[in-house]
Amino acid sequence: MSDTFATLSEFRAVLAAQETIDAAAQAAASDHNAQLTKPPGALGRLEDLAIWYRSWRGGENAEITTPQVIVFAGNHGVAARGVSAFPAEVTEQMVLNFQHGGAAINQIARANGATLDVVALDLDQPTADFTTAPAMDEAAFVKALRAGWDQVNPDADVLVVGEMGIANTTSAAALACAILGGDAADWTGRGTGVDDAGLALKTKVVAEGVALHGGQGDGLDTLQRLGGRELAAMAGAIARARQERIPVILDGFICSAAALCLEKAQSGALDHAVAGHLSAEGAHGKVLDALGKEPLLQLGMRLGEASGAATAIAILKVAMACHAGMATFAQAGVSDS
Numbered sequence: 215m216s217d218t219f220a221t222l223s224e225f226r227a228v229l230a231a232q233e234t235i236d237a238a239a240q241a242a243a244s245d246h247n248a249q250l251t252k253p254p255g256a257l258g259r260l261e262d263l264a265i266w267y268r269s270w271r272g273g274e275n276a277e278i279t280t281p282q283v284i285v286f287a288g289n290h291g292v293a294a295r296g297v298s299a300f301p302a303e304v305t306e307q308m309v310l311n312f313q314h315g316g317a318a319i320n321q322i323a324r325a326n327g328a329t330l331d332v333v334a335l336d337l338d339q340p341t342a343d344f345t346t347a348p349a350m351d352e353a354a355f356v357k358a359l360r361a362g363w364d365q366v367n368p369d370a371d372v373l374v375v376g377e378m379g380i381a382n383t384t385s386a387a388a389l390a391c392a393i394l395g396g397d398a399a400d401w402t403g404r405g406t407g408v409d410d411a412g413l414a415l416k417t418k419v420v421a422e423g424v425a426l427h428g429g430q431g432d433g434l435d436t437l438q439r440l441g442g443r444e445l446a447a448m449a450g451a452i453a454r455a456r457q458e459r460i461p462v463i464l465d466g467f468i469c470s471a472a473a474l475c476l477e478k479a480q481s482g483a484l485d486h487a488v489a490g491h492l493s494a495e496g497a498h499g500k501v502l503d504a505l506g507k508e509p510l511l512q513l514g515m516r517l518g519e520a521s522g523a524a525t526a527i528a529i530l531k532v533a534m535a536c537h538a539g540m541a542t543f544a545q546a547g548v549s550d551s
């Protein structure tokens with residue numbers, strides 16, 4: 215099976231067979247960039263971004279016209295432990311808000327010319343409380359991975375994935391702690407805004423989950439045990455984008471934790487992804503450091519729902535507009551250095 219999967223081992227095989235960058239396109243982009251009418255490097259990271267983008271997409275005049283944003287929503291059994299400042303029903307209420315166009319992500323996606331898909335994943339069946347059992351069995355995990363995989367538009371020219379799930383910063387903290395080590399307190403933050411007592415309880419819950427599930431299998435096993443449906447779906451969508459050679463912009467702490475699981479299972483699995491922003495959730499920066507990804511934006515955002523990454527679409531659009539639209543020194547008759 216080459217380009218889809220029905221089991222976890224088939225998904226692993228798909229990841230292992232994925233292609234890497236187009237080195238010729240990367241060299242052509244680098245050469246083109248060097249001829250544009252600006253001092254070398256004067257567009258800073260915009261130049262790196264354009265070269266990276268073309269290393270996946272090819273085509274010199276590749277402007278961004280068809281961005282896709284997907285928000286996956288899931289409910290978490292661990293929410294019953296009181297780890298969030300908000301009640302679990304907010305997940306479903308926010309899905310309705312997304313569907314009615316009233317959330318931040320609706321405005322950000324529209325402002326940046328992106329389509330927005332909202333995918334509610336079995337909200338009436340929260341995952342198991344990971345302090346007592348694996349969050350998902352293999353069937354539920356594969357179903358969620360596939361939900362993400364199947365949602366990607368093969369015609370999109372950039373993909374942004376994000377999530378909505380009350381208590382999912384507890385999952386993300388447990389995943390990061392299980393995979394990257396250290397103490398639960400290093401990875402546990404306030405999420406939607408728990409108070410000091412809530413933070414202490416949340417840290418204890420993260421530690422319990424890591425003690426029960428840590429050190430077992432690869433990043434995908436960890437994602438099944440400590441993650442949630444929306445995290446699995448983001449991982450599935452990121453992998454599908456790679457299959458279609460669609461560059462990805464990662465969102466905040468939860469998205470990055472899901473992506474970390476993929477990278478841990480298959481080294482290089484995030485080469486087609488950049489970090490859209492640095493979330494105000496304290497541990498996000500450490501996850502990005504572990505992934506070797508420098509965020510494009512740092513705006514103090516900690517909303518989730520793909521909002522930071524969708525904001526960063528504007529940066530990628532600008533990078534590609536310059537790369538595709540600028541004159542070369544020869545074309546413009548400007549003297550080169």
Ligand SMILES: O=C(O)c1ccc[n+]([C@@H]2O[C@H](COP(=O)([O-])O)[C@@H](O)[C@H]2O)c1
Pocket residue numbers: 297298299300377378379380381382383384404405406407408465466467468469493494495498515516517518519
């Ligand atoms: O993206 C982030 O970095 C981020 C940081 C803090 C909170 N969130 C959002 O808030 C929710 C999780 O927070 P919590 O406190 O319920 O674990 C979930 O719906 C996320 O989208 C998101």
Ligand SMILES: Cc1cc2nc[nH]c2cc1C
Pocket residue numbers: 300304308377378379406517518519
């Ligand atoms: C209101 C609200 C909106 C959100 N969007 C993403 N996560 C969220 C969490 C809450 C609580």
